[in-house]
Amino acid sequence: MKRLFGSVRSRATLAATLVVAVALVAAGTAVLLSLRSNLIDQAGTAADRSARTVATHLAGGKTYEHLSLDDDDQPVQVVDERGRLVAATEDLERISGTGTDAVRPHAPTPTPTDGSGDEDADDAHDDASLEAGKIEEKTVFTDGSATIDQHSADYRFAAVRVETEKQGTLTVYAGAPLSAEQSAVRTALTVMLIGFPLLLAVVAVVTWLVTRRALHPVEGIRSEMAAITASEDLARRVPVPDTHDEVARLARTTNETLAALETSVERQRRFVADASHELRSPIASLRTQLEVGAAHPELLDVAGAVEDTVRLQRLATDLLLLARLDAGERPAAGSRLDLAALAREEAEGRTGVRVEAPEAVPVAGSRGQLERVLTNLLDNARRHARSTVTVTVRREGEWAVAGVADDGDGVPDGDRERIFERFVRLDDARSRDDGGAGLGLAIARDVAVRHGGTLTVRKAPEGGALFELRLPVP
Template identity: 70%
Template sequence: MRSVRARAALGATLVVAVALVLAGLAVLTVLRGNLTDRAGLEAEVAAREVAGQIALGVPYTDLELGDEETRPVQVTDEAGRVVAVSQDLEAISGTGTGAVAPAPSAPARNDDDDDDDDDDPARSQVSSGAPDFANGSATVDGESADYRFAAVEVTTERDVTLTVHAGAPLAAEQEAVGTVRTAMLTGLPLMLLVVAGVTWLVTRRALRPVEGIRRELAAITASEDLARRVPEPDSRDEIARLARTTNETLAVLEASVDRQRRFVADASHELRSPIASLRTQLEVGEAHPELLDVPGAVADTVRLQGLAADLLLLARLDAGERPGRAVVDLGALVREEASQRPADRMPTEVTVADGRSCEVAGSRGQLARVVGNLLDNAQRHAEGSVAVTVRRDGGEVLVEVVDDGAGVPPAERERIFERFVRLDDARSRDDGGAGLGLAIARDVAARHGGTLTVGAAPGGGARFTLRLPAAPGPGGSGRRPG
């Protein structure tokens, strides 16, 4: 059963059916119990009336045994012999004996016994305890029926214990239970049909927006137009939230695809220049070996190699590559990167604060790329010097790279971290920059649970601040990179 509506209708119908069956059984049980108790009470009243007459000394033959047409009465002694029965009683069951005529050997009442015995009330009494009840049947004047029998004990003045069995008909109970059962069996299928139909219609109406979302998604898939959006219902239920989440996902997917397309276009554009320059130099060198610019070809090759490495790293970051968990000393790393810069580059002063550990957890190679990109950017734009400070700040390690150049305008301080963004084409292109260094640095910092921001230096120029969580260890507690 693949339809949600069908499954919902079937599930609701089964639940309602089980609930109605259990409720019906409970109603029938309670109704039968109440009516049976009522019949038992009537039988007890009739039995106590007969027992009272016996206790008063009324002869067995003169006992008034109630409504003989509807209430069979049977009186037995301790041996189970019948001493008295109601008129027209032809058969009986449920009283312990099926006899319907007084036994010849049963004790008979003698009215001429000693008057002292008759006047002793202590010798004649009816049991005050709860009677015994049992279901049985009886045939009275040719008509058989089911009865609820009550058994009451009575002791005569001759110290003879008799048991009076009186029955009340169960016809009313059976008729009422049968009527209710018939009504339930008739109404249950109709009610289940109504429940199934209503559930089907309600589920169909509720799932109509889902079908609209599905059709629109199918159209988006067929057209590959990520600018389209699924319809959002006006309700505030789960389906409306599903539609909004779907549209948000489409928006993120559209932005990601657009960013990927721009990335490919920009990468192709950036690769075209060094490849074209290198090809031109090689072709000139092939035709005129004496004109071959070997240093220029090497420079273009190095630039091409660096651009390819940057593109590869960005692709790995976009693919969700997680940084390593090695412990890296940022102070030593900054000193190492600064010492590897050529001597003709801008002088760099490195200051590492003493006293507290400057270790972080992450990938040494990626962190070295971040520090190297920040140093290259500062040396490219500085006018006289570059200063780098590494210090501990609470649970973080800070790396500040300050240059004395023109600085970054406030309006451009976030834009410079976008890919292939260069604020000054002349100063960037002359040094072979492609606008990827700062974008890579911020991405790597974020992958390590840190941040990279830019601001104004106190004496002018730009100040780049790298914050990374300190590595957990004896030097302090730090949070692990996310």
């Protein structure tokens, strides 16, 4: 069960089916209640009409025995003010829900006569029919049942009061059958019980197919990612569907992530290979000198061994800093310093270096890392300068700008980005001792980027190279 509903397709199908089911139940309930209410109101209207017809006859002066109450479908009762049944529908066998459950009228009290005979009785009847009574506007409705000529049914009863001159206050109960309402409700309920499951099945199947089609590209992405993981081939890419929806954006983002990961892994491999190569030379040189010194102490080159050790230490420090930068290390927030003062400190004691920093320029970041940037730029410029290195520090809007220019040969246009790659040395003929390992500019750019800035190179006014460091002003 857990596995069955563990997929997005299953959960979407279940959710859609449940939502439609709740909506159908709510709508079906509302329809049934509305239908039942309307049909009951219609039955009440029919019962009220029948009761008022009888009440009109009574108000017009008709006596009980002259009422026509022989409708087999509508039971009628006439009750006097003492609660006695004085008239009822013929063949009425049982009734409930009215003022009385009696079905046989109470014998009427004989009308006093003065011996004038039938002619006088007819005259009295004619006089009574001219008398007018009063019918109340209010109708009271109740529900009940009745049996007429051995046929039982439920009814909607209407009770109407009428005041007469000779017979007093009477209450007329008339019923209208609820069979139409019950039949309609049963039919509608049957249709719903049969139709709703079929409709829910259609919704579930359609949702399953639609979600399957919508998620098919996602399955393609997943399977390709699984294949990439198994093969460890980061050059592969996931298929991008020919749509403009979230799945297509997911595929494009996944490919961008794979490309960045491939670049990072390739960079890491190249870094390890270059680091191994760079470390091999000073270690081999140092080992050779120590082995020679062990065999022939008088031939030990102590100065050369110390130089190789220092070089090895610097290389190890550079590699450690690069590893920390690659791990995402960022400068501590809130640390502020003066870039102009820092440039003057780094240039102090260096021959041929001129600093132009007329005012303080604040920046935020790691003092040690920014010192390392300026040191690397000054070392690089001094290595290639003919005579002079110029350092300028200024503020341009929201940026602090430090420029290091030399009067050397400059950097060719095609190499202005390549020199920031690790272990890259443009002058392959120069010695490793003079040229370094090719990590200085790479470290300088990585530190600038970690501080939210940039490091670029262009042609200096003196004709050499101008390295420009830009950092945001806090």
